Amino acid sequence: MKDIDTAGFDTVCIRGGHTPENNRAHLTPVYASSTYTFDSSEQALAVFKGEEKGYIYGRWGSPTISEAEEKISLLESYRLKNSSGSPLQLKSLLHASGMSAICTMLLSNLKAGQKIITHYSLYGGTHELIEKVLPGMGMESVVVDFHDIDKVEDVLKADGNIALMYMETPANPTLQCIDLEALSSLGKSYGLTVCVDNTFATPYLQQPFKYDVDYVMHSTTKFLNGHGTAIGGVLVGKDLEKMNGPVTKTHRLLGGNSNGFDAFLLTNGLRTFGVRMERHCSNAERVANYLNGHSSVANVNFLGLESHPDHITAMRQMKNGGAMLSFELKGGYEAGVKFLDKMQMCTNAVSLGTCDTLISHPASTTHGGVPHEQRIKFGITDGLMRVSVGMENIEDILNDFEQAMR
Numbered sequence: 591m592k593d594i595d596t597a598g599f600d601t602v603c604i605r606g607g608h609t610p611e612n613n614r615a616h617l618t619p620v621y622a623s624s625t626y627t628f629d630s631s632e633q634a635l636a637v638f639k640g641e642e643k644g645y646i647y648g649r650w651g652s653p654t655i656s657e658a659e660e661k662i663s664l665l666e667s668y669r670l671k672n673s674s675g676s677p678l679q680l681k682s683l684l685h686a687s688g689m690s691a692i693c694t695m696l697l698s699n700l701k702a703g704q705k706i707i708t709h710y711s712l713y714g715g716t717h718e719l720i721e722k723v724l725p726g727m728g729m730e731s732v733v734v735d736f737h738d739i740d741k742v743e744d745v746l747k748a749d750g751n752i753a754l755m756y757m758e759t760p761a762n763p764t765l766q767c768i769d770l771e772a773l774s775s776l777g778k779s780y781g782l783t784v785c786v787d788n789t790f791a792t793p794y795l796q797q798p799f800k801y802d803v804d805y806v807m808h809s810t811t812k813f814l815n816g817h818g819t820a821i822g823g824v825l826v827g828k829d830l831e832k833m834n835g836p837v838t839k840t841h842r843l844l845g846g847n848s849n850g851f852d853a854f855l856l857t858n859g860l861r862t863f864g865v866r867m868e869r870h871c872s873n874a875e876r877v878a879n880y881l882n883g884h885s886s887v888a889n890v891n892f893l894g895l896e897s898h899p900d901h902i903t904a905m906r907q908m909k910n911g912g913a914m915l916s917f918e919l920k921g922g923y924e925a926g927v928k929f930l931d932k933m934q935m936c937t938n939a940v941s942l943g944t945c946d947t948l949i950s951h952p953a954s955t956t957h958g959g960v961p962h963e964q965r966i967k968f969g970i971t972d973g974l975m976r977v978s979v980g981m982e983n984i985e986d987i988l989n990d991f992e993q994a995m996r
């Protein structure tokens with residue numbers, strides 16, 4: 591499409607990144623081919639040198655993968671400008687999973703002896719990677735409450751080895767939100783590489799590149815795919831030279847590539863991304879309001895409610911309160927388990943961002959292994975329920991909640 595820079599968000603979702611197909615297929619097919627051929631040795635050389643555009647080997651990409659990557663670049667940069675006022679150009683690398691995208695980012699930007707500064711309650715896998723795997727490679731991390739900007743600055747002043755700032759906002763499962771603008775500008779002033787896991791918010795709600803961050807990562811498994819059909823991840827960067835150079839090199843050598851089928855499913859999901867998010871978010875607001883007035887509910891964590899401690903920060907950097915919420919039942923652990931077992935429509939499952947409403951009970955599942963005291967400190971109380979609000983008719987979601995509450 592010619593004027594993609596001025597097209598609307600949903601048009602970008604549908605048409606962005608698509609290039610005409612040689613055999614005139616309407617959609618880009620699943621390229622199930624491990625290797626690509628050359629017309630001549632001369633042409634092979636030109637493609638290898640990057641002088642001619644072309645595909646070489648499946649681990650390095652395919653047309654199906656390129657389409658999903660380009661779409662995500664366009665969505666993360668939607669209506670953003672670079673410092674000279676022209677449309678911001680981003681580069682995305684599709685990975686086999688969100689964790690794989692995070693690994694490529696960390697391993698292409700950190701050396702042994704350098705440290706990460708990050709905050710509480712990251713995604714469990716990221717937390718474990720930083721705690722259990724990276725220290726063995728000489729990469730330590732410092733955990734600070736990112737709500738306290740002065741404290742973050744004190745730590746940065748005192749430790750010259752900190753090279754990378756890692757943020758995730760909103761965070762799981764209490765929807766804590768940190769100030770991207772203030773933290774990114776602080777990080778940059780200390781010369782750090784600044785990166786944001788934007789999985790929960792998605793580019794529909796929040797565009798971290800607006801605040802000059804260096805990288806955005808997603809688990810595309812969630813809202814971007816939107817149908818729960820494939821695990822995937824993406825690393826998006828704005829330093830094109832670095833993205834095309836050392837970051838691409840690291841990605842290719844670690845071997846965490848995506849594949850034609852998963853990329854096809856992702857692209858297919860992305861076509862309806864804007865429309866899906868609209869419905870997810872409006873349904874979530876209705877569910878939050880319902881729970882907020884309920885006599886069995888002690889507390890509702892939803893960024894669209896003024897009662898959420900980070901409501902103001904969230905409204906500044908996000909389009910609305912989002913599609914994720916959690917709530918605490920007065921009856922604690924027992925009530926949580928009972929509520930889930932009584933659900934007749936909503937699905938008892940971890941993960942998020944699918945068309946159907948998913949409910950999970952972190953204390954008995956995702957965070958069951960976290961020591962009780964630490965769990966409470968992170969706000970994961972015994973009766974806390976996490977909801978990824980789906981796109982079903984709102985009356986059906988509310989009716990299911992109502993009968994399970996009785």
Ligand SMILES: *Cc1c(COP(=O)(O)O)cnc(C)c1O
Binds near residue numbers: 758809
């Ligand atoms: C799911 C998730 C990940 C990990 O992604 P995978 O695709 O499961 O590897 C990372 N960050 C957040 C916030 C997530 O929700």
